[in-house]
Amino acid sequence: MSAREVILARIRSSLTDVPVGVAPERDVPVAWKYAQAVDVGDVLGSFAQRVADYKATVVRCAASEVPDEIAKALTTLGVRSVVVPTGLEESWKDAVTKAGAHVVVDSEEHRLSHKELNDTGAVLTAAAVGAAQTGTIVLDHSADQGRRALSLVPDVHVCIVRADQVVSGVPEAVARLKASVQAGQPLTWISGPSATSDIELSRVEGVHGPRTLYVIIAE
Amino acid sequence: MGTELERLTPAPPEGDLLDSPRFPQAAKTELANHQQRTNLRHATTTIRNKRARVVGELSNWQDLRDAGEAIKTRVGRHLDEYLLQFEENFTKAGGHVHWARDAEEANRIVVALVKDTGQEEIVKVKSMVTQEIDMNEALEAEGIAAWETDLAELIVQLGHDRPSHIVVPALHRNRSEVREIFLKEMGRYGTPPPDDLDDQPKNLAGAARVHLREKFMRAKTSTSGANFAIAETGSLVVVESEGNGRMCLTLPDTLISVVGIEKILPTFDDLEVFLQLLPRSSTGERMNPYTSVWTGTTDGDGPKNVHVVLVDNGRTNVLADPEGRAALRCIRCSACLNICPVYERVGGHAYGSVYPGPIGAILNPQLRGTDSEIDRSLPFASSLCGACNEVCPVKIPISDLLVHERHKVVEAKKKDPPHIPHTAEPQIMAAAAWVMDDHRHLELAGKGSELGSRVLGGLLGWKKIGPLPPPLSRWTDARDVPMLPEQTFRDWWKQNRETKK
Numbered sequence: 079m080s081a082r083e084v085i086l087a088r089i090r091s092s093l094t095d096v097p098v099g100v101a102p103e104r105d106v107p108v109a110w111k112y113a114q115a116v117d118v119g120d121v122l123g124s125f126a127q128r129v130a131d132y133k134a135t136v137v138r139c140a141a142s143e144v145p146d147e148i149a150k151a152l153t154t155l156g157v158r159s160v161v162v163p164t165g166l167e168e169s170w171k172d173a174v175t176k177a178g179a180h181v182v183v184d185s186e187e188h189r190l191s192h193k194e195l196n197d198t199g200a201v202l203t204a205a206a207v208g209a210a211q212t213g214t215i216v217l218d219h220s221a222d223q224g225r226r227a228l229s230l231v232p233d234v235h236v237c238i239v240r241a242d243q244v245v246s247g248v249p250e251a252v253a254r255l256k257a258s259v260q261a262g263q264p265l266t267w268i269s270g271p272s273a274t275s276d277i278e279l280s281r282v283e284g285v286h287g288p289r290t291l292y293v294i295i296a297e
Numbered sequence: 298m299g300t301e302l303e304r305l306t307p308a309p310p311e312g313d314l315l316d317s318p319r320f321p322q323a324a325k326t327e328l329a330n331h332q333q334r335t336n337l338r339h340a341t342t343t344i345r346n347k348r349a350r351v352v353g354e355l356s357n358w359q360d361l362r363d364a365g366e367a368i369k370t371r372v373g374r375h376l377d378e379y380l381l382q383f384e385e386n387f388t389k390a391g392g393h394v395h396w397a398r399d400a401e402e403a404n405r406i407v408v409a410l411v412k413d414t415g416q417e418e419i420v421k422v423k424s425m426v427t428q429e430i431d432m433n434e435a436l437e438a439e440g441i442a443a444w445e446t447d448l449a450e451l452i453v454q455l456g457h458d459r460p461s462h463i464v465v466p467a468l469h470r471n472r473s474e475v476r477e478i479f480l481k482e483m484g485r486y487g488t489p490p491p492d493d494l495d496d497q498p499k500n501l502a503g504a505a506r507v508h509l510r511e512k513f514m515r516a517k518t519s520t521s522g523a524n525f526a527i528a529e530t531g532s533l534v535v536v537e538s539e540g541n542g543r544m545c546l547t548l549p550d551t552l553i554s555v556v557g558i559e560k561i562l563p564t565f566d567d568l569e570v571f572l573q574l575l576p577r578s579s580t581g582e583r584m585n586p587y588t589s590v591w592t593g594t595t596d597g598d599g600p601k602n603v604h605v606v607l608v609d610n611g612r613t614n615v616l617a618d619p620e621g622r623a624a625l626r627c628i629r630c631s632a633c634l635n636i637c638p639v640y641e642r643v644g645g646h647a648y649g650s651v652y653p654g655p656i657g658a659i660l661n662p663q664l665r666g667t668d669s670e671i672d673r674s675l676p677f678a679s680s681l682c683g684a685c686n687e688v689c690p691v692k693i694p695i696s697d698l699l700v701h702e703r704h705k706v707v708e709a710k711k712k713d714p715p716h717i718p719h720t721a722e723p724q725i726m727a728a729a730a731w732v733m734d735d736h737r738h739l740e741l742a743g744k745g746s747e748l749g750s751r752v753l754g755g756l757l758g759w760k761k762i763g764p765l766p767p768p769l770s771r772w773t774d775a776r777d778v779p780m781l782p783e784q785t786f787r788d789w790w791k792q793n794r795e796t797k798k
Contacts, residue, residue, distance in 0.1 A: 080396070081395075081396040081397055081398045081402060082396040084398055085380075085396055085398060085558065085607070085609045085613065086377050086380070086381075088609065088613035088616075089376050089377045089380075089558075089613055089616060090377055091617075092613050092616040092617035093374060093375075093376070093377075093616065095619050096374045096375070102371050102374070102375040102378065102379075102563065103371075105371065105374060105375065106367055106370050106371035106374060107367070108364055108367040108368055108371065109360075109363060109364070109367065110360065110361075110363075110364035110367075110570065112566045112569060113566070113569070128583070132586070186597060189597070192513075192514050192548055193514060196510070196514060209584075211583065212583040212584035213583065213584070214584050219595075219598060225547075225597060225598035225599070226543065226546075226547040226589070226598055226599055227547050227548060227598075227599075230540060230543045230544065230547065231548075248569050248572050248573055248584075249569040251569075252565065252566060252568050252569040252572070253566070253569075255565075256565050256566070259530050259532055259565055259590060259592060260530060260565075262390055262592050262593070262595060263592075263595065264589065264590060264591040264592070264595055264598060264599065265588075265589070265590035265591075266543070266587065266588070266589055266590075267572075267584070267587065267588035267589075267590075268586065268587060269582075269583070269584035269585065269586050269587075270586050271586070272538070272539055272540040272586055272587070273538050273539070273586050274448050274502055274538055274539045275465070275538070275580065276447070276448040276449035276452070276465060276467060276502075277448070277452075277467075277470075277472055277475055277498040277501055277502070278336075278339070278340075278471055278472055278498060279339075279340055279343050279344070279465070280498040282498050282499050282502040284502075284506070285448060285502050285505065285506055285538075285539035285540060285541065286446075286506060286509065286510070286513070286539050286540035286541045286543070286544050287539070287540025287543060287586070287587060288540075
């Protein structure tokens with residue numbers, strides 16, 4: 079017998095107390111209402127505050143002001159080169175050039191090497207969902223967010239979240255993300271910059287992921 | 298020290314975890330480590346206060362716990378169906394599924410997969426199950442270096458040490474110890490720290506960043522565990538803070554995830570329950586900095602070869618006991634460790650396992666059986682105060698299971714007496730029965746203790762009673778017994794109350 083068969087047989091012989099043929103959902107009902115909104119009051123305001131609680135920089139602006147805010151962010155942070163995914167809005171890409179930084183596009187034809195990513199100052203991406211209660215941003219790695227390594231290797235992540243992407247909490251976020259997962263897309267949930275508390279529980283921002291997270295909320 | 302460098306990675310402490318002394322003996326040694334006790338008290342107090350604060354923010358916390366309990370109970374009772382569903386969906390998405398009956402088989406699969414890649418080193422995401430099966434040592438024996446990339450695991454690995462906590466494995470070390478470990482060992486295995494490294498956590502983390510980045514950049518193969526495996530979609534989920542996990546999960550060409558068979562969640566929707574329960578219970582955060590979800594392979598993103606090894610290694614033994622089965626609900630948050638007065642004093646090493654604290658005390662004897670002294674002693678490593686029951690996010694009735702496991706150990710002793718020395722309890726209980734039988738006996742015993750106390754305490758200046766001869770040594774080995782009072786309560790009552798009537 080293969081290991082697979084042995085393990086399955088062990089499981090079945092361990093579960094003699096479980097009635098055969100009863101659907102799991104009927105055998106053990108879960109009294110939980112999924113995908114409910116949670117009460118956070120002002121959703122956008124809470125989102126901005128909770129993201130800032132993690133020591134990320136948060137800016138709120140009108141959608142039309144996003145390019146200016148991107149340029150401002152890159153200048154403030156002193157970034158010289160920025161990697162962008164192919165599907166990012168053109169006016170946002172242009173803002174990088176206007177800020178005097180070099181645009182590096184990661185595309186299917188030209189995948190940046192790990193070293194090239196490591197040598198880039200920042201990454202600029204959109205997002206899929208924001209969750210207010212926990213201050214979480216989720217990337218589903220659609221074309222305007224790029225593959226997972228992009229938002230990981232450069233030391234600065236400038237992330238633009240649209241107001242209509244922000245929901246009250248994790249339950250609504252999970253519901254919104256289901257289609258992406260069913261389509262086989264990976265997810266990256268980000269709550270503040272990379273952090274560790276492994277030495278005497280002192281929180282240190284930035285170990286391996288970006289040390290700086292700069293979030294622009296487009297209203 | 299020349300022999301050490303014949304290895305590829307720093308050698309762990311000698312000896313097998315299962316050979317650890319039984320808990321009371323180990324506890325005595327660990328209790329004497331004042332530095333560790335100070336570190337532990339600070340750490341557990343901090344985390345449990347943070348936990349209480351963020352749990353208090355959620356008005357529906359108890360409903361969430363009920364949901365977590367029900368979902369995991371459902372998984373346990375229908376594990377075969379869910380595993381097959383996961384296998385089908387993960388495979389459909391381009392991943393490969395392997396099954397391992399035990400630690401040895403799991404390691405054999407991982408070694409073969411790494412050898413197929415032609416690589417002689419891998420980077421690792423911190424994972425409990427790879428520690429449980431001692432995967433690093435199995436790889437080392439085959440000429441493959443496994444590098445821990447979580448900061449705390451790196452400290453443990455470079456320190457030739459063992460983890461002492463599920464979530465913060467280097468909890469027992471303070472900053473100056475970490476600095477010394479980095480200065481002494483980092484340069485032997487890669488990029489050294491700066492010469493002027495001080496003991497600021499920020500600078501220590503910075504040194505680790507540089508040391509590990511070089512390894513991440515060249516890594517072609519990695520291993521991870523998983524916090525959750527979703528049957529409905531065939532997805533794996535890893536919850537972390539630093540981004541070392543994301544590095545391992547996305548940069549290499551080959552990813553091998555080793556996952557215990559109990560890690561299943563039925564549906565993607567169920568994540569909403571566990572992504573609320575886990576971070577708050579574990580580190581006391583509303584959310585951990587990073588969570589990764591992946592389903593097999595994705596074109597143009599992440600590893601091209603993705604494997605999962607589903608590991609039994611005793612989990613079906615746990616499943617076979619309908620009562621003990623509840624322990625399989627554990628999501629490794631470590632809230633029970635952080636609240637436990639016993640863990641807070643003795644630390645994680647005394648439990649002789651990668652799973653310490655209250656959950657370890659019930660899980661290990663079930664996973665490994667009770668053949669070893671350490672596993673027989675673990676169900677007794679508790680005061681049954683019940684604090685762990687209250688904080689467990691999936692409502693494992695830990696103290697009930699401790700009693701249940703104690704019963705099983707005692708039953709096993711009865712069946713197999715020659716191998717197990719007699720315990721003191723029956724003799725002590727017989728003596729106690731005589732004392733309690735008649736009030737004159739009680740008074741006599743009281744006089745005895747009064748006299749004993751005067752003599753011992755007076756002559757020797759003792760404040761505590763030290764080790765007693767057998768059979769009482771069974772108790773005094775694990776406890777400091779206060780010196781007996783110089784006056785019995787009955788005498789005190791006669792003097793102070795009866796005369797005043």
